[in-house]
Amino acid sequence: EPKQVGLIEILDAYICHQQEFILRRTKFDLNNFKKRLHIVEGLIKCISILDEVIQTIRHSKDKADAKKNLVKEYGFTEEQAEAIVVLQLYRLTNTDVTLLEEEMKKLQIIVAGLEKILNSEDELRNVMKQELRNIKKEYALPRITEIESVAEEINIDMTAMIPKEDVITLVTKDGYVKRVSMKSYQASSTDEAQVKEGDYPLGIFEQNTLDTLLLFTNKGNYLQVPVHTLPDLKWKELGKHISNLIKMEELEEIVAALPVHDFEADCDITIATKDGMIKRTKLKEFKASRTSKPITCMKLKGGDEVITAFYTTAPDLFLATHNGYGLWYEANEVPIVGLKAAGVKSMTLKDDEIVSVQNFAPNEQEQVIVITTSGTAKRVRLPEFEKTSRARRGLLLLREVKTKPYHVLTTYIVSHKKLIGLKGTDISYIKPTEIPILDRYSTGSSIYRGNLMTTFIKAEKETCEELQQKEESTGVEIIKEPENKTKPKVSLKEIDDRLLTIDDFLEQNDN
Numbered sequence: 001e002p003k004q005v006g007l008i009e010i011l012d013a014y015i016c017h018q019q020e021f022i023l024r025r026t027k028f029d030l031n032n033f034k035k036r037l038h039i040v041e042g043l044i045k046c047i048s049i050l051d052e053v054i055q056t057i058r059h060s061k062d063k064a065d066a067k068k069n070l071v072k073e074y075g076f077t078e079e080q081a082e083a084i085v086v087l088q089l090y091r092l093t094n095t096d097v098t099l100l101e102e103e104m105k106k107l108q109i110i111v112a113g114l115e116k117i118l119n120s121e122d123e124l125r126n127v128m129k130q131e132l133r134n135i136k137k138e139y140a141l142p143r144i145t146e147i148e149s150v151a152e153e154i155n156i157d158m159t160a161m162i163p164k165e166d167v168i169t170l171v172t173k174d175g176y177v178k179r180v181s182m183k184s185y186q187a188s189s190t191d192e193a194q195v196k197e198g199d200y201p202l203g204i205f206e207q208n209t210l211d212t213l214l215l216f217t218n219k220g221n222y223l224q225v226p227v228h229t230l231p232d233l234k235w236k237e238l239g240k241h242i243s244n245l246i247k248m249e250e251l252e253e254i255v256a257a258l259p260v261h262d263f264e265a266d267c268d269i270t271i272a273t274k275d276g277m278i279k280r281t282k283l284k285e286f287k288a289s290r291t292s293k294p295i296t297c298m299k300l301k302g303g304d305e306v307i308t309a310f311y312t313t314a315p316d317l318f319l320a321t322h323n324g325y326g327l328w329y330e331a332n333e334v335p336i337v338g339l340k341a342a343g344v345k346s347m348t349l350k351d352d353e354i355v356s357v358q359n360f361a362p363n364e365q366e367q368v369i370v371i372t373t374s375g376t377a378k379r380v381r382l383p384e385f386e387k388t389s390r391a392r393r394g395l396l397l398l399r400e401v402k403t404k405p406y407h408v409l410t411t412y413i414v415s416h417k418k419l420i421g422l423k424g425t426d427i428s429y430i431k432p433t434e435i436p437i438l439d440r441y442s443t444g445s446s447i448y449r450g451n452l453m454t455t456f457i458k459a460e461k462e463t464c465e466e467l468q469q470k471e472e473s474t475g476v477e478i479i480k481e482p483e484n485k486t487k488p489k490v491s492l493k494e495i496d497d498r499l500l501t502i503d504d505f506l507e508q509n510d511n
Helices: 007-048 050-058 063-074 078-086 089-094 097-119 121-138 182-188 464-468 492-497 502-510
Strands: 166-172 176-181 201-208 212-217 221-226 254-260 268-273 277-282 306-311 316-321 325-330 354-360 367-372 376-381 408-412 420-423 427-430 454-457 461-463
Touching (some): 007 050, 007 078, 166 254, 254 464, 306 354, 354 408, 408 454, 461 464
Antiparallel strands (some): 166 176, 166 201, 212 221, 268 306, 367 408
16 A cells, blocks of 8 residues: 655665565576586586497487486486487587586585575665665766755645645634535525534634634633644534644634634734723734644733634724623724733723624614513614724713612624524524614513523625625715713613514515
């Protein structure tokens, strides 16, 4: 079976081959020279009793009888007798015994030398060395390679050895990964990908085996995963856990996945933490030479954790906190810094934490979807919020209810065509248009019964180019509240009456 070997293994194989060749050649030659020596010895003996031999041959009936008589009367072997009878009489009488004796001596020397090669490994190696020297002498060529005191490092492009293939990559929230051939995906694309119970896809990307997958973790690390190293499975097969490829820390979880086609692309990645730190870093900074370990992408303090990472493709950011505050400002207020920098303050927190960071291009129809831990949700028109600057506390997303506090689970600013996943004891989905449009102070309408643990946007197949495509603002009229204006109180009955409004139907038709 063919296999790749190094120079030393190649030389060892050649030496073994050359030894075998010399041994087989020596055995062949030795056999022939011994046969000739045996015949010469018989001829010398024959000449010493030539008259008797001739007399015996003449009195024999035929050639076979002559051979038989020679063997019987003079002790010749069958081979020697054959050599004698095939010679004509004049050849026998005119053969010089001196020449035969000289040939016998030469043959004896040759036979002894051949036997020495067979019986001595040192002699065998000497023969091989001498033959190699003869080859070198006969086919000598001047050295072409230039030998220097310090050799330059040889860099081999390993990507040239990777088969180029378009594939679908999938990453789940629980850290299961796989790549799927386009044939398998297209045959089953109408079916949901196979995941473990309670798990869900974090990203589904159309990539190539030469591309890279960046996986960001809550511990401030990222994993650089070459697509060709992902397990090649079918769409309906369960993926393999990322820890089989790259070992992570205990309690380290994946929070975001981003495909990369070209690290030199002109774009940056925003990374944000729950304790209110944020930064942007150029994509090229994430290109690493090693892929076997997690790499630090953000320095964290205390028990802080990364909650999200995304390509910065839109001009604005909207942040929301657990206690119900929202802050809207421009993304360019976040400076672009190095890979290991801690970042800057994203939002002022008071016994609170960030739960969501949205990157969007504002327009007058844009809405902020607010989902609470109590299983309620609402849509709030973007113009109801005031666009300010970074590191402020922001505005309330919902009114305070002392008897039953409502806390924000997450917020979204997404297309109405997206589906929002609701995970509690099970996983269900809701359309954004099924969530009522309410004002900023409402606590929302119930969308989930039971303990709502987390939400997510249902993953759809995307390309790297789509995720990196820049969005532009179409403008939005901001409604600013007069100072000292009393916040209107909204009754529960009024909230229920506004579950379905004419705006919902109009927006559904527009979309």
